[in-house]
Amino acid sequence: MAKKQFKADPHLMNSDEKLVWYSMTCTYLFWILGAMYIVAPVIGWVLLLRMAKRFVFDRQDFVVSPAQMSWIFGMSIMLISLVIAHFDYELGIPKLIKSSIGWAKGWALLAVFPLIGSLNIRPEIIYRASCIICKYTLLIIPVCIFAWLVKLPSTLYVSPLSIIGGPGPEFFSVSLYEIDPGSGMPRWRLFTPWAPALGMMGNLFLNFAIQETSMRYKVYGLLGSLTMVLISQSRLALVCYMILLLYFAFIRWHKSPWLYLIASPLTLLVGLLGTQVLEKIELSIAAFKSARAGSTRVREHLGNIAIERWANEALVWGHGIVERGPHLVEYMPIGSHHTWYGLLFVKGLVGAIVLAVPFIVSFITLLGSVFKSATSASALAILLQLFLYTFGENLEILAYLFWPGLIILGIAHKENGSITAAKASYSYSYSYS
Numbered sequence: 242m243a244k245k246q247f248k249a250d251p252h253l254m255n256s257d258e259k260l261v262w263y264s265m266t267c268t269y270l271f272w273i274l275g276a277m278y279i280v281a282p283v284i285g286w287v288l289l290l291r292m293a294k295r296f297v298f299d300r301q302d303f304v305v306s307p308a309q310m311s312w313i314f315g316m317s318i319m320l321i322s323l324v325i326a327h328f329d330y331e332l333g334i335p336k337l338i339k340s341s342i343g344w345a346k347g348w349a350l351l352a353v354f355p356l357i358g359s360l361n362i363r364p365e366i367i368y369r370a371s372c373i374i375c376k377y378t379l380l381i382i383p384v385c386i387f388a389w390l391v392k393l394p395s396t397l398y399v400s401p402l403s404i405i406g407g408p409g410p411e412f413f414s415v416s417l418y419e420i421d422p423g424s425g426m427p428r429w430r431l432f433t434p435w436a437p438a439l440g441m442m443g444n445l446f447l448n449f450a451i452q453e454t455s456m457r458y459k460v461y462g463l464l465g466s467l468t469m470v471l472i473s474q475s476r477l478a479l480v481c482y483m484i485l486l487l488y489f490a491f492i493r494w495h496k497s498p499w500l501y502l503i504a505s506p507l508t509l510l511v512g513l514l515g516t517q518v519l520e521k522i523e524l525s526i527a528a529f530k531s532a533r534a535g536s537t538r539v540r541e542h543l544g545n546i547a548i549e550r551w552a553n554e555a556l557v558w559g560h561g562i563v564e565r566g567p568h569l570v571e572y573m574p575i576g577s578h579h580t581w582y583g584l585l586f587v588k589g590l591v592g593a594i595v596l597a598v599p600f601i602v603s604f605i606t607l608l609g610s611v612f613k614s615a616t617s618a619s620a621l622a623i624l625l626q627l628f629l630y631t632f633g634e635n636l637e638i639l640a641y642l643f644w645p646g647l648i649i650l651g652i653a654h655k656e657n658g659s660i661t662a663a664k665a666s667y668s669y670s671y672s673y674s
Contacts, residue, residue: 242303247365247454256358257291265370265645269377272432275400275413282346283643292360303359309651311602315595316352317589320344322595324559340562342406342674346635351599354644358651364616366453367645371449372458375465378431382468388417397424410640411435421474428528429472435551438639440478440621441630442486443469445646451489451614477633481626488625492611492618540578542566547575547582551589559589580631600628603650611658620653 251259271277296299323344327337389395396416401598403413411434418427419436428436443466450462470478543566551559563574563583576583584592587594603624610617623646627636 245465246320246329247369249366249369254360254366257288257357257418258362258366260288261362261645261648262366264423265367266373268374268432269328269381272412272490273415275398275402275415277411277432278346278407278641279402279405281644282350285350285357286345286358289353292357302653304375305356305359306654306659308599308603308606308654308657309355311599312352312355315346315599317347318595319588319592322558322591323561326541326555326589328589329558330561331553332561335563337632339406346407347640350640350644351636351647354640354647355654357503357653358648358653362652364619364646364652365454368452369455369458369647370448370461370516371453372453372462372465373462375446375450375457375469375576376461378465378468379461381431382472384431385417385429385431387529393417396544396643409434426474428474431469433639433642436473437477438473439468439635440473440475441634441639442642443467443473444478444481445623445624445643447482448489448646449649450617452619481629482627485622485626488622489618493606539573543573543575543577544579544582547579547586550575551582551585555589557589557591559585559587559592561587563587576634577635580634580636583635601622603654606657607653610653614656615652616649616653616656619649623647623650654673 249262251262258298261284264280268277271280281405292303296303320341323340324337327333327340327464332495395418396414398415399410400413400415403410407413416430418429419426420426421485430436433439433442445466446469447466448463450459451464451467453459467482470482546566554560563576563586566573566575574583576586580596581593584596604621605618607624611621613619623643627643627646630639
């Protein structure tokens with residue numbers, strides 16, 4: 242039975258859906274204005290305040306699952322860790338205020354947007370909006386390639402909105418292309434701060450395009466997401482793209498006997514040729530790393546410095562703030578390019594634990610319904626992607642980009658929470674009778 246196609250009519254959307262819809266479909270307008278880094282935190286906190294107002298004053302009930310609560314608990318502990326580390330190192334009240342604002346624009350969003358999933362927001366709104374972003378990407382990319390061919394300036398301007406403050410000017414700049422210093426080849430980052438982040442968004446939009454019911458928009462989504470991954474030239478993005486394709490293929494055909502008929506001889510063959518297969522994998526990994534050897538070297542040194550200083554200086558609560566690295570790592574912040582190393586350095590062992598726990602709780606919660614609910618399957622893929630990217634990016638810095646995925650995660654948890662609540666209600670009424 243074919244799925245009923247979703248009709249994206251803003252007149253049929255509630256006010257929460259309209260905020261999400263226009264925030265996503267106006268992505269390239271916000272990029273031109275240099276406002277991308279500002280929009281997501283504003284949307285997130287506005288929707289949360291609206292939710293709180295309805296709960297307190299309108300007596301409206303919301304389904305909030307234990308998994309959503311685990312994200313709220315974890316990100317709240319992040320703030321406590323931040324405060325303790327600032328007092329431990331006597332960093333002063335001004336830095337504490339600045340860091341707290343940074344938390345509200347970063348780590349806090351990993352709790353805010355899943356909680357917003359408890360509002361009446363249809364996932365189809367997000368799927369369609371992402372496909373529209375992909376459509377605009379396909380239209381804009383030829384212009385950006387032409388700009389590189391005729392040697393136009395790579396960065397047109399930095400938005401005056403950068404005065405608000407952020408991780409760096411690249412979060413507010415309008416860049417037509419950039420040149421990879423290692424290979425000398427062009428890469429594109431479009432509305433993201435750097436090229437690998439565009440690859441990350443390409444993978445997120447692949448997930449959403451697969452859920453789209455309209456073939457026309459699905460094609461836009463699939464072509465646009467693949468284009469983002471390719472022009473980013475991100476190795477992690479390519480690996481994640483292949484993993485997601487295999488994941489959704491398994492979800493779709495897991496009941497098909499052909500899957501197991503094909504897998505059985507392949508598994509036997511791999512067992513017989515295990516040594517050769519392992520050697521090929523090792524060679525592939527080596528080639529993967531040597532593709533951008535300079536980047537790999539810097540990442541390794543950043544990780545080593547972060548681990549050494551965390552273990553010797555700030556084991557439990559971390560250093561509280563990021564620090565500029567030495568010349569060896571091209572002065573990049575210590576712990577950058579890796580969520581876990583960055584957490585250990587800045588938030589200590591406590592920070593790493595309170596991020597790991599929500600990941601585990603969400604994974605266990607979604608696993609039981611992944612074959613029954615398309616939303617749960619999409620949410621688990623988002624969780625898988627975010628976990629993969631913890632080894633190549635700092636999640637809190639890019640939360641302002643992948644926030645639609647966090648809402649889908651929250652919607653899936655709400656659905657599971659509703660099912661659990663319904664079962665509990667049924668069990669109670671049965672026992673009472």
